[in-house]
Amino acid sequence: MNLCYRHPDRPAYVQCQRCSRPVCPECQVQAPVGVHCPECVEEARRRRPAQRTQFGTPVGSGRPTVTYTVIALCVVMYLLQLASPRLGLGLDVTGALAYAPAYTSDWFPSFEPWRMLTATVLHSPSSAMHILFNMMALLFVGRVIEPAVGAARYVAVLLLSAFGGSVAVLFLTDPLTPTVGASGAVFGLFGALFILSRASGAETGGIVALVAVNMVVSFLVPNISWQGHLGGLVAGALCALVIARAPRGKSRRLWQWAGITGIALVLIALTAVGSTMVAFPV
Ligand SMILES: [Zn+2]
Ligand SMILES: [Zn+2]
Known part of the structure; x- marks a missing residue:
């Protein structure tokens, strides 16, 4: 029986679609096909180019922090x-x-x-x-x-x-x-x-x-x-x-x-x- 590569005490019934390592239910991240392990998900997130707005700035939280700060200051x-x-x-x-x-x-x-x-x-x-x-x-x-x-x-x-x-x-x-x-x-x-x-x-x-x-x-x-x-x-x-x-x-x-x-x-x-x-x- 396979054991989760992150939790050696837990059984793993599936493996990551990318790196083929066995993952327990808690470590599975649902992918379009099969599941991914947390590390591969993080890796994919890092490789994806940062989304940018039309004016070339990275898409952030959308919270207008500067606006709130200026209002508080005034x-x-x-x-x-x-x-x-x-x-x-x-x-x-x-x-x-x-x-x-x-x-x-x-x-x-x-x-x-x-x-x-x-x-x-x-x-x-x-x-x-x-x-x-x-x-x-x-x-x-x-x-x-x-x-x-x-x-x-x-x-x-x-x-x-x-x-x-x-x-x-x-x-x-x-x-x-x-x-x-x-x-x-x-x-x-x-x-x-x-x-x-x-x-x-x-x-x-x-x-x-x-x-x-x-x-x-x-x-x-x-x-x-x-x-x-x-x-x-x-x-x-x-x-x-x-x-x-x-x-x-x-x-x-x-x-x-x-x-x-x-x-x-x-x-x-x-x-x-x-x-x-x-x-x-x-
Ligand atoms: Zn993986
Ligand atoms: Zn696990």
């Missing part, structure tokens, strides 16, 4: 914004991290360019609608885009959309008016969703309507930064364009990251140019 920062003036420690989170063009200009005493990014995880402390809308949009769109392009490229799209939003604020907004909000990143995701949907031949009418409605709202409602929305939209769409259009093949990732780096450098250059153009308010 909520924590929002609570800090609400709490900091009440703590009486002289700490003002909104004042310390919000962005206004003056912070990247020659004549302003404090040169604090990081505010171009830190402002994008803050929200208007006077209106819960601002953060509520942005987080809902981030959740709905991020859930689609993050698994499609992979976490790393998704982070790049978010960061450059946020940065692009602040660059537009630098060129188009009053130098001393502070801006906060993840709207630039959210509009970047809208732009990216449009480009990626087109690239995969999906229906884009709904996205165009969504962006159009939101764009009109941002022009009409006072205290909403349409400049940031516009900049984010363009930057996010450009990132998605290089991700979707990079030549297929072995160096696809390289092209995608080269394109993303190029967009980042253009935004840095625009910031340098814009910072010399901010007019001193009289």
Whole structure:
């Protein structure tokens, strides 16, 4: 009588179709024909090429971890914004991290360019609608885009959309008016969703309507930064364009990251140019 090669004390009535070793009932893995042993199954799994999405990223768990993390970060920062003036420690989170063009200009005493990014995880402390809308949009769109392009490229799209939003604020907004909000990143995701949907031949009418409605709202409602929305939209769409259009093949990732780096450098250059153009308010 045969004994299982993994459990020498158990009888084996069948053998692995690949390696012919006897396996006990517990060690049998049902195959299309006959059974396989656990080692052959593992071996086959390793040899199979990793499944990739249309945009060249390995198919992962599908859980949008980055999206959840960004939402958690924004909520924590929002609570800090609400709490900091009440703590009486002289700490003002909104004042310390919000962005206004003056912070990247020659004549302003404090040169604090990081505010171009830190402002994008803050929200208007006077209106819960601002953060509520942005987080809902981030959740709905991020859930689609993050698994499609992979976490790393998704982070790049978010960061450059946020940065692009602040660059537009630098060129188009009053130098001393502070801006906060993840709207630039959210509009970047809208732009990216449009480009990626087109690239995969999906229906884009709904996205165009969504962006159009939101764009009109941002022009009409006072205290909403349409400049940031516009900049984010363009930057996010450009990132998605290089991700979707990079030549297929072995160096696809390289092209995608080269394109993303190029967009980042253009935004840095625009910031340098814009910072010399901010007019001193009289
Ligand atoms: Zn086997
Ligand atoms: Zn066994």
